Amino acid sequence: MDHEIESATSLDAVRADTDTAPRGRPFAKGASGNPYGRPLGARNKSTLLARALLDEGTRDITDRVIALARAGDPLALKLCFERILPRKRDVAITLDLPPVESIADCSKAIAVVIAAVAAGELTPKEGRVLITLIEGQRRCTDYDEMERRLTAIEAAIAQRNAELGAGQRW
Numbered sequence: 001m002d003h004e005i006e007s008a009t010s011l012d013a014v015r016a017d018t019d020t021a022p023r024g025r026p027f028a029k030g031a032s033g034n035p036y037g038r039p040l041g042a043r044n045k046s047t048l049l050a051r052a053l054l055d056e057g058t059r060d061i062t063d064r065v066i067a068l069a070r071a072g073d074p075l076a077l078k079l080c081f082e083r084i085l086p087r088k089r090d091v092a093i094t095l096d097l098p099p100v101e102s103i104a105d106c107s108k109a110i111a112v113v114i115a116a117v118a119a120g121e122l123t124p125k126e127g128r129v130l131i132t133l134i135e136g137q138r139r140c141t142d143y144d145e146m147e148r149r150l151t152a153i154e155a156a157i158a159q160r161n162a163e164l165g166a167g168q169r170w
Contacts, residue, residue, distance in 0.1 A: 055139040093126050097134075103145075 043051075054061075068076035095116055096111045110131055117127035 004111070093122065093130065095122065097130075100134060100137050101141070103138055103141055106134050106141070109134045 039115070065076050066080055069080045095112070097112055098105060100106055100109050113130045113134070114125050116122045117124055122130070
């Protein structure tokens with residue numbers, strides 16, 4: 001028991017002797033040793049050094065890659081082509097679709113897209129994008145139809161209640 005008390009007091013003495021920050025959270029929550037943080041746009045020293053080395057050797061590296069590409073090196077050819085011809089982005093799709101004004105029109109338009117994919121006029125990915133757009137139009141048409149029907153039902157209920165009188169409700 002006395003040994004435990006002595007060890008506890010000796011630990012307190014060791015803690016008091018050390019002026020190091022406590023383990024875990026050395027700063028109060030919301031406060032730090034650098035309240036303003038790293039300045040915007042500040043770069044690591046290693047990043048700055050690497051950038052400086054690349055800037056110095058850019059011309060030599062480029063000349064070497066072009067020379068290797070001309071010699072037929074496949075990796076160098078790939079690097080050059082990726083810089084000369086960037087990846088293909090989305091392009092406009094031309095396809096004669098019927099006007100989509102009702103839910104039945106959506107089915108016809110989707111059939112046209114599927115036929116174009118089957119004929120090789122569109123890629124499957126382009127067909128999927130078009131079908132997604134047509135489905136979005138169908139949902140909008142569906143919502144418009146539901147709203148129109150709900151408004152008609154509410155109007156019919158209001159008219160029926162007016163006919164029945166104030167004491168009776170339908």
